[in-house]
Amino acid sequence: MTLIRTVNPMTAFVRDALAARNLTAAYEARPPFQRNDYLGWIGRARTDTTRQKRLAQMLDELEDGDVYMKVRWKA
8 A cells, every 4th residue: 555645754753663562563553644643643742741651652553463543453
């Protein structure tokens, strides 16, 4: 699947957090639009506090495996 919208780059901040929680494979298993949306959402945060909160939500959702942006999701 190819994204039509702008692709958001993964920062070292996100990459390191995924690796630290051993969630890189779970992240890569998500559809491209979800990965891109997560990165854009985290990247648009204006404060570090908000960025950390959004990152924590993404990591928790990846760990749960069936949630995307606080909504139940089926792979």
